[in-house]
Amino acid sequence: MAFSERVSRLKSSLIREILAAxxxxxxxxxxxxxxxxxxxxxxxxxxxxxxxxQYGMSEGEPALREALAAEAxxxxxxxxxxxxxxxSGSQQTLDLAAKLYIDKGTEILLEAPTYLAALQIFQLxxxxxxxxxxxxxxxxxTQLRVRLxxxxxxxxxxxxxxxxxxxxxxxxxxxxxxxxLLDEFEVTLIEDEPYRxxxxxxxxxxxxxxxLKRASWIYTGTVSKTLLPGLRVGFLIASADLFPHLxxxxxxxxxxxxxxxxxxxxQWIGTDKFQHHLSELRDFYRVRRDAFQTxxxxxxxxxxxxxxPQGGLFFWLKLKQPLDTRTLxxxxxxxxxxxxxxxxxxxxxxxxxxxxxxxxxxxxxxxLDEGLKRLAAVVSHAQAxxxx
Amino acid sequence: MAFSERVSRLKSSLIREILAAxxxxxxxxxxxxxxxxxxxxxxxxxxxxxxxxQYGMSEGEPALREALAAEAxxxxxxxxxxxxxxxSGSQQTLDLAAKLYIDKGTEILLEAPTYLAALQIFQLxxxxxxxxxxxxxxxxxTQLRVRLxxxxxxxxxxxxxxxxxxxxxxxxxxxxxxxxLLDEFEVTLIEDEPYRxxxxxxxxxxxxxxxLKRASWIYTGTVSKTLLPGLRVGFLIASADLFPHLxxxxxxxxxxxxxxxxxxxxQWIGTDKFQHHLSELRDFYRVRRDAFQTxxxxxxxxxxxxxxPQGGLFFWLKLKQPLDTRTLxxxxxxxxxxxxxxxxxxxxxxxxxxxxxxxxxxxxxxxLDEGLKRLAAVVSHAQAxxxx
Numbered sequence: 001m002a003f004s005e006r007v008s009r010l011k012s013s014l015i016r017e018i019l020a021a022x023x024x025x026x027x028x029x030x031x032x033x034x035x036x037x038x039x040x041x042x043x044x045x046x047x048x049x050x051x052x053x054q055y056g057m058s059e060g061e062p063a064l065r066e067a068l069a070a071e072a073x074x075x076x077x078x079x080x081x082x083x084x085x086x087x088s089g090s091q092q093t094l095d096l097a098a099k100l101y102i103d104k105g106t107e108i109l110l111e112a113p114t115y116l117a118a119l120q121i122f123q124l125x126x127x128x129x130x131x132x133x134x135x136x137x138x139x140x141x142t143q144l145r146v147r148l149x150x151x152x153x154x155x156x157x158x159x160x161x162x163x164x165x166x167x168x169x170x171x172x173x174x175x176x177x178x179x180x181l182l183d184e185f186e187v188t189l190i191e192d193e194p195y196r197x198x199x200x201x202x203x204x205x206x207x208x209x210x211x212l213k214r215a216s217w218i219y220t221g222t223v224s225k226t227l228l229p230g231l232r233v234g235f236l237i238a239s240a241d242l243f244p245h246l247x248x249x250x251x252x253x254x255x256x257x258x259x260x261x262x263x264x265x266x267q268w269i270g271t272d273k274f275q276h277h278l279s280e281l282r283d284f285y286r287v288r289r290d291a292f293q294t295x296x297x298x299x300x301x302x303x304x305x306x307x308x309p310q311g312g313l314f315f316w317l318k319l320k321q322p323l324d325t326r327t328l329x330x331x332x333x334x335x336x337x338x339x340x341x342x343x344x345x346x347x348x349x350x351x352x353x354x355x356x357x358x359x360x361x362x363x364x365x366x367x368l369d370e371g372l373k374r375l376a377a378v379v380s381h382a383q384a385x386x387x388x
Numbered sequence: 389m390a391f392s393e394r395v396s397r398l399k400s401s402l403i404r405e406i407l408a409a410x411x412x413x414x415x416x417x418x419x420x421x422x423x424x425x426x427x428x429x430x431x432x433x434x435x436x437x438x439x440x441x442q443y444g445m446s447e448g449e450p451a452l453r454e455a456l457a458a459e460a461x462x463x464x465x466x467x468x469x470x471x472x473x474x475x476s477g478s479q480q481t482l483d484l485a486a487k488l489y490i491d492k493g494t495e496i497l498l499e500a501p502t503y504l505a506a507l508q509i510f511q512l513x514x515x516x517x518x519x520x521x522x523x524x525x526x527x528x529x530t531q532l533r534v535r536l537x538x539x540x541x542x543x544x545x546x547x548x549x550x551x552x553x554x555x556x557x558x559x560x561x562x563x564x565x566x567x568x569l570l571d572e573f574e575v576t577l578i579e580d581e582p583y584r585x586x587x588x589x590x591x592x593x594x595x596x597x598x599x600l601k602r603a604s605w606i607y608t609g610t611v612s613k614t615l616l617p618g619l620r621v622g623f624l625i626a627s628a629d630l631f632p633h634l635x636x637x638x639x640x641x642x643x644x645x646x647x648x649x650x651x652x653x654x655q656w657i658g659t660d661k662f663q664h665h666l667s668e669l670r671d672f673y674r675v676r677r678d679a680f681q682t683x684x685x686x687x688x689x690x691x692x693x694x695x696x697p698q699g700g701l702f703f704w705l706k707l708k709q710p711l712d713t714r715t716l717x718x719x720x721x722x723x724x725x726x727x728x729x730x731x732x733x734x735x736x737x738x739x740x741x742x743x744x745x746x747x748x749x750x751x752x753x754x755x756l757d758e759g760l761k762r763l764a765a766v767v768s769h770a771q772a773x774x775x776x
Binding site: 002003004005006007010011016032034035037040041042043045046048050051052053054055056058087088089091092095099100101102103106117120121124125152154224227228229230231232233245248249251252253254255256257258259260261264 | 390391392393394395398399404420422423425428429430431433434436438439440441442443444446475476477479480483487488489490491494505508509512513540542612615616617618619620621633636637639640641642643644645646647648649652
């Protein structure tokens with residue numbers, strides 16, 4: 001069987017296996033990044049035109065592109081509708097970017113930790129992943145400059161607003177500094193913002209792409225965290241030099257994004273109804289975040305350190321006594337608890353032991369305390385065994 | 389700007405440009421492969437469960453996978469639901485297959501001519517395209533054997549039922565012979581069948597994958613030609629050795645196919661309502677095919693040779709006096725007529741001049757005769773100029 005060389009880098013996806021295990025109804029899952037079922041809005045389809053059933057444009061629906069460009073401009077992203085490409089969920093942006101930039105051995109720059117599925121597809125295409133350490137307010141700027149001086153990455157991939165998995169939100173100062181560095185070294189920025197709207201305070205720092213003066217850029221977002229992930233509707237907005245290539249790659253990937261989902265997204269984006277829904281969503285998740293923090297304090301104060309996330313869907317815990325958290329999975333699942341080990345979020349997992357990502361949006365509040373109690377017991381037990 | 393090496397092979401898509409030009413309402417277009425608007429069925433959404441808005445499984449909806457497996461088994465394709473992967477239109481199957489098999493310089497085997505968008509993505513990934521000539525009842529078997537003896541292609545890509553663009557349907561004998569050859573040389577078959585249901589006679593030859601005994605295979609189809617292309621729902625069914633790799637590649641491409649489209653497809657596939665719709669569709673397209681044949685005979689008898697297609701959406705004309713039909717595009721568009729030059733359907737366009745693909749499903753019948761008359765005038769004029 002002669003597969004491509006690429007396939008040798010196709011990892012068995014740990015998260016797929018965990019999520020499959022978490023399907024059992026008795027499992028208390030902190031593993032995925034799923035919206036709460038209760039907050040999926042009821043949507044109407046009766047008014048969708050029959051013409052949405054026909055083939056559409058690879059670029060996406062014109063009215064949706066206009067609406068997305070208007071939203072982006074409101075965040076100071078300098079763009080027109082003709083720079084907007086509707087994609088089949090923002091995961092597809094990563095696929096298109098990988099195709100555009102990555103040959104085997106191409107250097108790219110990532111936060112450490114970074115989004116697992118981004119790491120997987122960049123590595124599938126053969127990227128050589130250079131990393132910059134994450135601090136509480138964004139990347140270590142000294143290290144970022146060192147990397148940029150030493151390497152010539154094809155792009156840098158950043159999630160500056162409620163990063164997955166670390167929940168870090170870059171400060172205004174770091175956003176400006178990162179933009180200045182990327183302009184200085186003329187490195188393309190891919191800025192991924194699925195969580196921007198899920199904010200629990202009034203801070204509203206604009207995207208880094210809006211601060212660039214010279215560097216090329218791709219800004220990507222989705223309705224998966226704010227409306228319905230099942231629609232598979234996301235978008236990218238790209239600087240004019242990149243857009244034509246991304247459009248052709250989109251066309252060859254799947255012709256165009258499903259039009260029913262695009263039509264539905266258009267019924268919401270930019271409307272008062274959507275603002276009202278987002279407001280309810282933020283209130284709902286803020287309450288869940290607070291309850292999670294209370295339960296964490298009860299069960300993990302002696303075991304881990306963490307910051308309280310100001311947005312997004314995750315807590316990111318650093319164990320006080322590091323161990324390979326992948327080794328905890330079987331014991332956790334045996335106790336009907338699922339979580340995401342932190343190691344796979346790093347290009348070099350074995351050098352970054354002892355982190356855990358916990359989703360707070362999807363767990364049934366009635367089972368939250370019991371779930372974290374059991375997980376804490378699994379950690380304690382393993383640490384005691386390690387110490388023995 | 390450092391793009392991937394791959395991007396140097398990203399062609400400007402002729403078909404995109406033609407289809408964009410064909411958007412002008414005054415243009416009579418024979419260019420695309422669009423279903424007739426009048427035959428897009430009215431679909432209901434009111435009963436779709438809210439849960440379809442949540443993230444779904446990368447494999448696709450379990451009930452849809454069961455239904456698709458049952459349909460395939462009825463065509464003698466030996467499969468279970470766990471071999472079915474729902475994809476974002478069958479174009480995505482080509483993307484996944486390219487990722488699975490193609491490195492730069494990987495040899496693959498194709499019909500000449502073959503589906504333009506398949507050729508584009510296989511070439512994008514760097515394939516070295518070996519071809520086998522198409523005859524009226526399928527590939528030249530002698531040449532196929534020669535190719536298989538001389539090369540070791542990663543796969544062969546075939547569209548045996550109403551091929552795009554040639555409209556060829558493989559005979560029973562050639563289906564058996566191709567299967568035997570692929571078993572003998574153990575070459576993986578990718579069989580693409582978007583047009584199977586659009587048949588105008590009672591012939592119903594089973595897929596080639598159902599005739600294989602040893603070779604690995606991927607069978608792919610779509611609801612785009614039978615239900616609604618805007619849903620972007622297709623499927624692949626793969627031999628058990630290939631499925632796990634394709635599933636991981638699907639997950640990294642776009643997580644999963646949109647669930648609204650999957651749910652809608654499930655309301656139709658395997659139902660009496662769908663059979664009734666397909667029957668109406670076949671009757672409708674048969675009438676259009678017949679009208680097209682009449683108009684072709686009136687205007688192209690002296691200019692070209694062709695076979696009457698027994699299914700699918702296209703006539704494939706061979707000009708009696710070959711010329712590069714790409715050079716006719718501007719004159720045709722100036723006369724408000726769009727068509728697809730045949731050359732881009734061959735890996736070596738310049739060695740295969742003088743073919744034209746004409747879509748008969750989408751043109752307004754009232755404009756059919758005028759459109760073909762104008763196109764014939766463009767061809768005649770160019771041939772006269774060439775002869776002069």
